[in-house]
Amino acid sequence: MSARGVSTLREDVERIRKDFPALHQEVHGHPLVYLDNAATTQKPQVVIDGLSAYYSADNANVHRGVHLLSERATEAYEGARARIQRFLNAAHTREIVFVRGTTEGINLVAQTFGRRTVGDGDEIVITALEHHSNIVPWQMLCEERGAVLRVVPIDDAGQVDGDAYERLLNERTRLVAIAHVSNALGTILPIRRMIAQAHESGAVVLIDGAQAVSHLSVDVRELDCDFYTFSGHKAFGPTGIGVLYGKTELLERMPPWQGGGDMIKSVSFEKTVYNDLPYKFEAGTPHIAGAIGLGVALDYLDGVHPHDVGTLLDQEGVAVRTGHHCAQPVMERFGVPATARASLALYNTREEIDALVASLHKVKEVFG
Numbered sequence: 001m002s003a004r005g006v007s008t009l010r011e012d013v014e015r016i017r018k019d020f021p022a023l024h025q026e027v028h029g030h031p032l033v034y035l036d037n038a039a040t041t042q043k044p045q046v047v048i049d050g051l052s053a054y055y056s057a058d059n060a061n062v063h064r065g066v067h068l069l070s071e072r073a074t075e076a077y078e079g080a081r082a083r084i085q086r087f088l089n090a091a092h093t094r095e096i097v098f099v100r101g102t103t104e105g106i107n108l109v110a111q112t113f114g115r116r117t118v119g120d121g122d123e124i125v126i127t128a129l130e131h132h133s134n135i136v137p138w139q140m141l142c143e144e145r146g147a148v149l150r151v152v153p154i155d156d157a158g159q160v161d162g163d164a165y166e167r168l169l170n171e172r173t174r175l176v177a178i179a180h181v182s183n184a185l186g187t188i189l190p191i192r193r194m195i196a197q198a199h200e201s202g203a204v205v206l207i208d209g210a211q212a213v214s215h216l217s218v219d220v221r222e223l224d225c226d227f228y229t230f231s232g233h234k235a236f237g238p239t240g241i242g243v244l245y246g247k248t249e250l251l252e253r254m255p256p257w258q259g260g261g262d263m264i265k266s267v268s269f270e271k272t273v274y275n276d277l278p279y280k281f282e283a284g285t286p287h288i289a290g291a292i293g294l295g296v297a298l299d300y301l302d303g304v305h306p307h308d309v310g311t312l313l314d315q316e317g318v319a320v321r322t323g324h325h326c327a328q329p330v331m332e333r334f335g336v337p338a339t340a341r342a343s344l345a346l347y348n349t350r351e352e353i354d355a356l357v358a359s360l361h362k363v364k365e366v367f368g
Contacts, residue, residue: 019044019300038183038211040233043297047237050296054289062288063262063279077288080295081278086308087298088228089219090245094277097251098291101242102210103133105229106177108244108281109206110137112254113227114175117204120146123172125203127152127160129182129189134208138177147174158185165194169201176205180212188216195225204250210234214301220245222324222338232290237297241290244281251277258283306340309363313340316359 017023022042025032034042054076060069062077078093085093099105114137118124124138128151142149150173152165169176176198181188195205206227209218214235220228227250232241246254256263256274260283265273274280310322321341342356 019046021045021048037214038234040239041214041236043238043293044236044300046300047293047297051238051289051293054292061285073288076292077286080291083295083298084243087213087218087301088243088245089221089307091221092248095245095248095251097244097246097278097281098286099229099242099244099281100240100287101231101233102131102208102229103231105227105242105244106133106206106208107137108257109227109229109246110141112257112281113204113250114138114141115145116254118142118145118147118174121172122147122174123150123168123170124148125150125152125165125168125173125176125178125198127165127178127189128154129158129160129185129187130177130179131183131208131210133210134177134179138175148172154187158182158187160187160189160194162190162193166197169197169203171202173198173201173203176203177208178205179208179210180218181209181215183211186211188212191225192223195223199224213298217338219338226250232294232297235294235297236300237294238287238290241287241294243294248277251281254281256280256283260284262286306338309340309360312363313356313359316355316362318356318359320356 020042023032023034054073058069058072058076060067060073062070062074064070081093081096081098084090084096088096090096097105097108099108114124118141122145124142124147126134126138126149138149141147150168152168153161155161176194178189178191178194180191191207195207198205204226206229207223207225209228209230211234212218213230218228225245226247228245230243232243233239258281259272262285263275263280263283265275267273306322310320313320321343323338325339325341344353
């Protein structure tokens with residue numbers, strides 16, 4: 001990299017650091033050097049401001065009140081759900097369930113989908129790279145249901161043994177639960193291929209995305225995963241909030257995990273009618289401020305899906321190609337699910353390039 005490039009990069013880092021107030025302090029007489037981001041990330045001022053704004057002006061429960069504060073809180077809470085839907089490119093907001101974090105997301109699937117689906121002699125497949133949160137719930141489920149937990153080995157380079165994984169998949173495999181990125185080794189698993197192989201065997205796939213969402217672009221429809229879960233606090237958001245994405249048809253079949261307010265339509269002593277998705281899985285007063293803060297944090301990451309770029313450019317009369325461009329292996333090699341591609345020919349003019357640039361500025365304005 002040139003000296004100018006290094007200088008520009010340094011300026012970008014310094015500009016970003018100004019957004020994080022916790023970084024500007026001393027610890028034992030030394031400037032803080034925070035290198036524990038895999039455990040939890042620091043919070044930008046915009047997220048802190050978002051939490052403060054809710055508690056200062058809109059503090060009320062959601063979905064239940066007709067007064068203005070409740071309406072504003074509900075709008076902000078559901079607005080955060082819509083932001084997360086766009087961030088993951090989920091098909092519907094009803095596929096976005098708020099949970100406390102990755103751990104709760106995995107346990108929710110284990111205790112609902114798992115109990116309904118896994119029986120005696122069935123198998124669940126994980127890898128040797130998994131976090132405890134993606135091991136223990138499956139051990140508990142296997143012990144309860146008489147199922148078998150299969151573990152895919154890794155090699156000396158920390159990569160999953162693909163051949164061993166393929167051999168473990170069989171007609172008894174009910175679920176595959178794997179990390180997108182290892183929290184210990186940093187290994188990026190080839191999840192697109194692993195998901196496809198699992199589906200060929202008839203298994204459902206859960207992806208632990210706790211270490212991925214702050215580093216990689218995640219498109220759940222492109223991946224075709226059945227569940228994807230992550231924690232807000234590892235993606236510059238608040239603690240105590242996370243997301244479970246699930247395909248609609250699976251979430252519809254799953255029973256509620258907890259009972260209480262907001263997960264019901266009606267209650268009598270004879271029968272309770274459960275609420276629609278995603279509220280069926282969100283019992284009690286939710287972490288409203290956390291959800292709002294998470295939505296702000298994901299906006300801060302400034303991740304714009306290529307399909308959104310293409311749609312907005314089209315509205316400006318600019319035609320580009322979005323997707324994997326019939327080159328999925330190279331996309332997988334670089335961990336990119338899709339791109340927006342502007343390609344030129346001999347008839348393109350300078351004015352058309354200027355139009356593209358102007359339209360991209362509008363995209364930036366829309367997505368912050």
